[in-house]
Amino acid sequence: MESRGHRSGRTGRPPRLSQEAILVAAQHILDTEGPERLSMRRLAREMSSTAMALYHHVQDKDELLLLLLDAHARRYPRPVLPSEPRTRLLAAAQVLHDLLADCPWIVEVLSFDDFVSESSLWVVESIVDAAVGCGMTLEDAVYAYRVIWHYTTGELAIRVSRERARARPERPEYREHALEFLDSVDFPRLNAVGRQWARLTSRDDHRRGLEAVVAGLLEQEAEVVDVMTDAVRACPCC
Amino acid sequence: MESRGHRSGRTGRPPRLSQEAILVAAQHILDTEGPERLSMRRLAREMSSTAMALYHHVQDKDELLLLLLDAHARRYPRPVLPSEPRTRLLAAAQVLHDLLADCPWIVEVLSFDDFVSESSLWVVESIVDAAVGCGMTLEDAVYAYRVIWHYTTGELAIRVSRERARARPERPEYREHALEFLDSVDFPRLNAVGRQWARLTSRDDHRRGLEAVVAGLLEQEAEVVDVMTDAVRACPCC
DNA sequence: ACCTGAACACCGTTCAAGT
DNA sequence: ACCTGAACACCGTTCAAGT
Numbered sequence: 193m194e195s196r197g198h199r200s201g202r203t204g205r206p207p208r209l210s211q212e213a214i215l216v217a218a219q220h221i222l223d224t225e226g227p228e229r230l231s232m233r234r235l236a237r238e239m240s241s242t243a244m245a246l247y248h249h250v251q252d253k254d255e256l257l258l259l260l261l262d263a264h265a266r267r268y269p270r271p272v273l274p275s276e277p278r279t280r281l282l283a284a285a286q287v288l289h290d291l292l293a294d295c296p297w298i299v300e301v302l303s304f305d306d307f308v309s310e311s312s313l314w315v316v317e318s319i320v321d322a323a324v325g326c327g328m329t330l331e332d333a334v335y336a337y338r339v340i341w342h343y344t345t346g347e348l349a350i351r352v353s354r355e356r357a358r359a360r361p362e363r364p365e366y367r368e369h370a371l372e373f374l375d376s377v378d379f380p381r382l383n384a385v386g387r388q389w390a391r392l393t394s395r396d397d398h399r400r401g402l403e404a405v406v407a408g409l410l411e412q413e414a415e416v417v418d419v420m421t422d423a424v425r426a427c428p429c430c
Numbered sequence: 431m432e433s434r435g436h437r438s439g440r441t442g443r444p445p446r447l448s449q450e451a452i453l454v455a456a457q458h459i460l461d462t463e464g465p466e467r468l469s470m471r472r473l474a475r476e477m478s479s480t481a482m483a484l485y486h487h488v489q490d491k492d493e494l495l496l497l498l499l500d501a502h503a504r505r506y507p508r509p510v511l512p513s514e515p516r517t518r519l520l521a522a523a524q525v526l527h528d529l530l531a532d533c534p535w536i537v538e539v540l541s542f543d544d545f546v547s548e549s550s551l552w553v554v555e556s557i558v559d560a561a562v563g564c565g566m567t568l569e570d571a572v573y574a575y576r577v578i579w580h581y582t583t584g585e586l587a588i589r590v591s592r593e594r595a596r597a598r599p600e601r602p603e604y605r606e607h608a609l610e611f612l613d614s615v616d617f618p619r620l621n622a623v624g625r626q627w628a629r630l631t632s633r634d635d636h637r638r639g640l641e642a643v644v645a646g647l648l649e650q651e652a653e654v655v656d657v658m659t660d661a662v663r664a665c666p667c668c
Numbered sequence: 669a670c671c672t673g674a675a676c677a678c679c680g681t682t683c684a685a686g687t
Numbered sequence: 688a689c690c691t692g693a694a695c696a697c698c699g700t701t702c703a704a705g706t
Contacts, residue, residue, distance in 0.1 A: 207670060232699060235588060243699080245671050253699065300557050317617040334630045339581070339639040346584030353540060353659055373548050379555040389630055394571045400650075401577040408646025412638075445689060470680060481680080482691050491680065 209241060211249045215263050218256060226359065227297035227352075232256075257301045258309055264295055265311035271319060281322035282406050285340045288315045289347070289398060296348040328413055336409045343405050347398055447479060449487045453501055456494060456638065463536035465590075495539045496547055502533055503549035505622050509529045511556060519560035520644050526553045527585070527636060534586040563582075566651050574647045585636055 221230045236243040237408045247258055250256045268291050273280050291312060292298065302308060308316070319340060323333035367390075374382055385392065455476045459468045470491055474481040488494045506529050511518050529550060530536065540546060546554070558579060561571035605628075612620055623630065 201494055209670085231697085233697080242672055242700085244673085247700075248670060264609060299587060300591070302588075308503065310608075313612070313615075313617060313620065317620050320619040320623070324619060330619065331630060333619070334627070335622060335633075335638070338631060338635065339642055342584035342588065342639065343577070343581045343643070344584065346580035346582065347582055349537060349587045350540075350580065353538070359470065370548075377551075379551060381558040381562060381568065381571070382551065382555050385558070385572060389572070392569060392622070397573055397576065398476055398575070404577055404646035404650050405581070405643055406646065407649045408642035408644065411645045412642050447689085469678085471678080480691055482682085482692085485681075486689060 200272075209239060209245055209249055211259070213239070214249055214256070215259055218260055219263070222260070222295075222297070226355070227429060228356070228359065230278040242338045254301055257298060257370060261295055261298045264310035265291060265309055265315075268312075270314060273322070277322060277325040277327075278406070281319065281336075281410075283327055284315070284322045285344070285402050286399065287346050288319060288340065289402070289418060291315060292344065292348055293351075296352045297343055299348050299352065302345075323409075326410055326413065332413065339409060340402070340405060343401065374410060447477060447483055447487055449497070450476070452484060452487055452494070453497055456498055457501070460498070460533075460535070464593070465654045466594070466597065492539055494538060498538045499533055500547035503529060503547055503553075506550075508552060511560070515560060515563040515565075515642070516648060519557065519564055519574075519648075522553070522556040522560045523582070523640050523644060524637065526557060526578065527582050527640070529553060530582065530586055534590045537583055537586050537590065540583075546573075561647075563599060564648055564651065570651065577647060578640075578643060583637065585639075 214235070218230060218235055219240060221235060232243040232246055236246055246256075250259065271283075271287060273283050273287075318339065319337050320330075320333045323336040324330060328336060371387065374386070384390075452473070456473055458470060459473060470481045470484055474484055476545065484494075488497065493536060509521075509525060511521050511525075557575050558568075558571045561574040562568060566574060609625065612624065620627075
């Protein structure tokens, strides 16, 4: 992972391309045409160059995507988190989501037992730290991070395929057929939801879901104590 | 979405291919070579036919994948769920995960404000039903389903890219570089985890995470009442 | 050192033609 | 009705050659 820049030892011809310029052009394609259209060839065309020239500045397409995430994370402002442990954890988890929400296509490329991009590691640190602040052991805090990570990734992955479906030629017969099938079969709950399903599932409830996830994680910890304390404070008999 | 079978009106030549046979061959490629290798051309070769012949039996590749999920779901045994509402919800959510764990590649193709495959709708029904059984409104139950769905999808998506990374040429420098970077920077929590990260993140904690998610969802509901009741019952002052 | 062109080994899908 | 071959419009990547 050697960073290949213009380390001007001034031999050979001067570079027309640079990693920096490549990333700018790539981001431009992402913004204007979507992740589907970002290919090495398309990118080269954008830069009036050839696909092969790009390989002098990035190792392969995966590295290009990782570099894009890294650049995005570097630009992203680090927010000040609240100090109260629980709201801190929630806020840190929300930051992870918001940071990645701008580049959900990255989920394709993240294998993630490996670390992510360097510039986004601070988000991971802040989540694990907040979890420890809530009284978790380090090990449990990492586990909590993973649950939050899975939840976040899932939301992003679904968002990506929704976009993908929107971009493609519509097939309304599919939905119609599905609804007909639903009418024909005895699923009381789904029958009751019926055509409202689309409305209900397109709502952005990420924040609310995150609250549930965080609440559940904390409940698994010593949190039991706090709940008791609160309850006792509100106990009707004293 | 017309189902094209051998509706023998016995005109023209008899079919060599059938949707059934195509699905069997496709599943075979999936099992032996992985989702990366399943292409229309590869599948045709497997069947000693041409890619274009397949289009007489499935509309396109997306439909092929959906049909594969459907066939898998049809084979999958419907388990008897526990009757106690909370464990029922948890068990239903686990079934969703287990069902999809055999074909995680499907997440690529699911846009999912639309319904899924018909044969797996019963899982959705059972989750929504269990959530209602826990005292949720229908609307909240659908929301709970979505949170569970996101969490499940995330786990699967990550699993897929982990497999993908494992299959590709290794780049151990990446991991080394990441660890060096980590040492060079002041992230106390991540520094403390260090080389244990890989071990911690490769553990299968899906069940435990699911428990947290379900607990969090229930806490957001009238569950407050139960907690109070429990707390009062254990209240040290009465 | 940096870039090009041709090539390799693939994709999904359309379309006109064959039996 | 069912299948084929050629073609269209793509991919990521390698490799030998040019400046």
